[in-house]
Amino acid sequence: MNKKLISIILPIYNEAESIAVLYDRLNGVIDSLSATYDFEIIMVDDGSADESWKKINQLAQLDCRIRGISFSRNFGHQIAISAGYDYARGDALITMDADLQHPPHLIPALIEEWQKGAAIVYVRNRVVANGLVKKFFSTAYYFILDCIVPIKIPHNVQDFRLIDKKVATIVRQSREQSPYLRGMVAWTGFSSTFIDAAYDKRFTGKSGYSLSKMFKLAFDGMTGFSLFPLKIAAYIGFFVIATGCTMFAYITVDAFCNHVYYPLFKWLVTIIYIFIGVLFILIWFLGEYIGRIYNQLQARPLYVVAEELNSITLSNMMNEKKPLHCHCERV
Structure with missing residues (x-):
């Protein structure tokens, strides 16, 4: 029996000190699931200024499941995830940050919900935000987003999620320069569910998400899905x-x-x-x-097809000169 392939996508920016620890924790989770699933780990180095790419090279030589991608410069967190989606070959794709804020031990729970039928599985943070000011702006942002955006974008989720390959296929078709993937994944309209968990603290260093980057991400979310x-x-x-x-x-x-x-x-x-x-x-x-x-x-798709019955491709319909006939036997 062929095992299903799970792709784990890790956008990395100046995380040299945490890569080895992250790999060890991921490896422990993957080994516990290796009897049922195959895995690939896609590490996307988003133009890091430290030795992140060197660490990725060292791990790739030891583990053939690791696939490394190095950008020529820093293109941004969302672009790094998009590149991971482009290179992933899995039946399900899991994205998580490399700073260990997203606990790897939740991966089995993500896969379990996916196997139950959910095409999108979000990990929702139990803690809305740290600090009153940040909590206020987070609540206000999602309130405004709900008011002006016609689709429902989930609250209190980052980019720690699992998506089915059919969702990834739709997301890949959109080649936006300033993607807001949380919105893009929700825009596809496929069935989704949540796992509520508390995110961990960063393993080391400071977040690469500065105030200006957070503002840009919020602005992309509002302008990318609302006029x-x-x-x-x-x-x-x-x-x-x-x-x-x-x-x-x-x-x-x-x-x-x-x-x-x-x-x-x-x-x-x-x-x-x-x-x-x-x-x-x-x-x-x-x-x-x-x-x-x-x-x-x-250039987003005009529509998203969830299922087909008696399907025939559009190209065949265009080339077919004779009308389609369906012969059914009466009982």
């Missing part, structure tokens, strides 16, 4: 026009009915105010066109 920022001009425009027309109607009635004198500049200011609202509406129209161009450039 709401482009629609803000419309809301402002309608508000300005409505209030401007109300002001104009008021001074008109007051001037003609109550014989109140209004200087010319007040009439002009009111009219200019209304035209500013019109400009916001025109900006909204321009934004809508830009948004459609942006959606087209993202």
